Structure formats: C-alpha cells, structure tokens
Amino acid sequence: MSTSATIQPVTRWLSAEEQRAWLAWLGATELLMGSLDAQLQRDAGFPHAYYAILAQLSHAPDRTLRMSDLAGVVNASPSRLSHAVGKLEERGWVTRSPSTCDKRSTMCTLTDAGFDVLAEQAPGHVEAVRKHLFDALTPEQVGQLEQICNAVLDGLDPSGSCRR
Amino acid sequence: MSTSATIQPVTRWLSAEEQRAWLAWLGATELLMGSLDAQLQRDAGFPHAYYAILAQLSHAPDRTLRMSDLAGVVNASPSRLSHAVGKLEERGWVTRSPSTCDKRSTMCTLTDAGFDVLAEQAPGHVEAVRKHLFDALTPEQVGQLEQICNAVLDGLDPSGSCRR
DNA sequence: CATGTCTGTTTGAACACTCAACCAGTTGGG
DNA sequence: CCCAACTGGTTGAGTGTTCAAACAGACATG
Numbered sequence: 438m439s440t441s442a443t444i445q446p447v448t449r450w451l452s453a454e455e456q457r458a459w460l461a462w463l464g465a466t467e468l469l470m471g472s473l474d475a476q477l478q479r480d481a482g483f484p485h486a487y488y489a490i491l492a493q494l495s496h497a498p499d500r501t502l503r504m505s506d507l508a509g510v511v512n513a514s515p516s517r518l519s520h521a522v523g524k525l526e527e528r529g530w531v532t533r534s535p536s537t538c539d540k541r542s543t544m545c546t547l548t549d550a551g552f553d554v555l556a557e558q559a560p561g562h563v564e565a566v567r568k569h570l571f572d573a574l575t576p577e578q579v580g581q582l583e584q585i586c587n588a589v590l591d592g593l594d595p596s597g598s599c600r601r
Numbered sequence: 602m603s604t605s606a607t608i609q610p611v612t613r614w615l616s617a618e619e620q621r622a623w624l625a626w627l628g629a630t631e632l633l634m635g636s637l638d639a640q641l642q643r644d645a646g647f648p649h650a651y652y653a654i655l656a657q658l659s660h661a662p663d664r665t666l667r668m669s670d671l672a673g674v675v676n677a678s679p680s681r682l683s684h685a686v687g688k689l690e691e692r693g694w695v696t697r698s699p700s701t702c703d704k705r706s707t708m709c710t711l712t713d714a715g716f717d718v719l720a721e722q723a724p725g726h727v728e729a730v731r732k733h734l735f736d737a738l739t740p741e742q743v744g745q746l747e748q749i750c751n752a753v754l755d756g757l758d759p760s761g762s763c764r765r
Numbered sequence: 766c767a768t769g770t771c772t773g774t775t776t777g778a779a780c781a782c783t784c785a786a787c788c789a790g791t792t793g794g795g
Numbered sequence: 796c797c798c799a800a801c802t803g804g805t806t807g808a809g810t811g812t813t814c815a816a817a818c819a820g821a822c823a824t825g
Binding site: 524 | 780781782784785789790791
C-alpha cells in the first residue's frame with residue numbers, strides 16, 4: 438500500500454454523463470413540478486401537495502387515514518402535513534377526529550365537499566401530468582422511469598411507504 | 602357522426618403502469634430533493650437553490666452572469682432569483698452591479714468568499730447526489746434518465762436554457 | 766422625437782415549508 | 796405501580812417561494 442488514497446478518499450466528482458443527467462433531472466423535476474403547481478394554483482387555488490392529500494384520502498377506506506400514515510403516502514413531514522390539513526379543514530374539505538384505539542392518533546377524513554373539489558380538479562390535473570410527462574415519453578421510457586425511481590426510492594425510503 | 606366523444610373528450614386517465622411510474626417519480630423527486638436540501642441546510646446553512654446559484658456563477662466567465670441568464674440556468678423565476686441573490690449578497694457571497702451595455706440589466710458576480718463557501722460545500726453535496734442517485738442506478742439507467750429528462754424538458758423549456 | 770410597448774428587475778404581501786420545542790398518550794422495565 | 800423512553804401530533808418562529816404590481820430603460824412606429 439503505497440498511497441493514502443484509500444484511507445483519505447478525495448471527492449469522486451461526477452462524470453460528464455452524470456453531470457448531464459443530473460442537470461437534466463434538476464431541470465425536469467423543477468419545471469414539471471412548477472408547471473403542475475401553477476396549473477393547480479390557477480385552477481383550484483391550492484398547490485400540488487394539497488391535491489395529493491385529497492387524492493390519497495379519496496382512495497382510502499372510509500376516505501379516512503391516520504395522520505402519520507397519510508404523511509407517509511404523500512411524502513410529507515408530520516409538521517408539514519399538520520399545517521396543510523389545518524388549511525384544508527378551514528376550507529371544509531377534510532375533518533380531523535381523535536382515534537378511538539390509540540388516543541394519540543388523529544384520523545383525517547375527506548368530506549363530501551372535499552371529494553367534489555377533487556372530482557372537479559382531477560381531469561385538469563391528470564391532463565397536465567399526461568401532457569408534460571407521459572406524452573413526451575415512449576412506453577419503454579415509462580417503464581424505465583418507474584424502475585429508476587423505484588431504485589432511488591429503495592435507497593431513500595426503506596419502509597416503502599409510497600409504493601402502494 | 603353518432604357520438605359527441607370526439608367533440609367533448611372525456612378525461613384520459615392514467616393506466617396502471619403510468620400511475621405506478623407517476624407515484625414513483627413523485628416519491629423519488631420529493632425525497633431526493635428533500636434529502637439534498639436537508640444535507641445542505643445542515644452543513645452549509647442554505648438550501649439547494651442557493652447552492653445552484655453559486656455553482657452556476659462559478660462556471661461562468663468572470664464568475665459573472667446577467668440576472669435573467671442566471672435565472673434561466675437555475676430554473677428560477679426572476680422574483681425568486683432576486684430574493685435569493687439579495688440574501689446571498691447580505692452574506693457577502695455575491696455582488697450586484699449594473700450592466701454597462703444594457704442599463705436595465707443587473708450583473709451578478711461570485712465573490713472570493715462565495716467561491717470559498719462553494720469549494721467547502723461541494724464535496725459533501727456531490728457525495729450526497731452520488732449516494733442517493735447515481736449509486737442506485739446502473740450505467741444504462743443513467744443514460745435512460747438523461748434521455749427521459751431531456752424529453753420532458755423539450756416540452757417544458759423550449760428555449761433549452763438549462764442544457765448548456 | 767414623441768409615445769406606446771416590451772424587457773429586465775425589484776418589491777411587498779400572502780402563503781407553504783422547515784426546524785425545534787412541546788404536549789399527550791403509550792409502552793416496558795424496575 | 797411508577798417512571799423513563801418512545802410515539803403521534805401540534806405549534807410558532809424563521810425562511811423561501813409565489814404572485815401581482817411597480818418601475819426604469821430599450822425599442823419601434825408613426
């Protein structure tokens with residue numbers, strides 16, 4: 438062993454190809470999410486994070502989810518979710534009720550008014566997702582994208598809370 | 602013409618595969634950017650958007666870029682960039698000066714202190730990007746990711762400002 | 766050379782998110 | 796039992812982003 442390279446490793450910079458991929462990913466994610474946020478803000482008056490909360494609740498049994506489970510499926514911190522649900526509750530789209538089995542937990546339920554708002558906004562939102570993402574990709578690329586994102590999720594989200 | 606389907610099209614919902622890809626993309630982007638933001642906030646005291654500004658300036662001739670050009674390469678709105686550069690200027694990492702050729706424009710320059718901060722934070726940041734993204738992907742997937750993101754960018758960013 | 770329009774940038778208010786601190790309920794040993 | 800450690804959730808302060816409005820300089824058209 439003649440060098441210290443293995444003991445004090447220097448930074449492994451990105452290769453030219455990795456740099457291109459990284460800049461493209463940054464641009465695509467920021468512009469895509471920015472575009473979806475702008476569309477929802479304009480048409481519905483709330484950001485994509487709020488839409489995700491309503492959408493996940495609408496698929497849950499009794500349209501109800503425990504706060505921490507809801508936080509898991511929408512990739513939100515407890516604090517962020519608490520603030521967001523507070524706003525949604527003010528507008529009458531969800532309600533909060535204490536859980537009966539574990540008195541620490543809070544259950545969050547989508548109201549009929551919330552369901553109506555979601556039903557009203559879903560077509561426009563889905564159309565935007567399709568237009569900006571799936572219309573730009575071949576069917577093979579959709580499969581590749583899913584595999585790539587799941588590989589990234591495996592490293593970041595060991596519990597796998599956002600994959601069904 | 603017997604139906605109105607072609608005149609009043611119904612929503613084309615996402616297929617099962619598209620839904621899986623969409624949820625995976627949402628999870629991967631949010632968790633990855635969240636993780637990078639947290640790492641930079643903890644180690645450097647500023648978010649990824651600020652890092653991007655410093656990094657892009659460091660590659661520019663004279664470490665200087667016009668505000669609107671800088672906004673283009675970091676995918677920021679003019680307003681967002683103006684606020685962010687204001688904060689960076691307070692900390693002494695960039696300076697603003699009026700452009701000589703077009704008196705409407707403002708030139709933004711990375712200071713030596715700003716360069717030092719960037720040099721200090723770059724290894725940790727690159728390591729985080731590598732760890733959470735590229736270490737999870739095969740070389741083929743890196744290429745696929747670049748093509749996918751560029752396809753998305755073609756639809757969202759006609760001017761191509763974030764691809765050199 | 767006047768005037769309307771467009772471009773580049775900044776500003777302030779409204780809003781969303783983060784972080785750290787906190788409170789209440791639960792759990793598992795002494 | 797009792798108490799410490801942990802879990803689920805909320806809160807408020809601080810910070811970043813968005814949106815609409817404003818403003819100055821450039822440009823073009825009559």
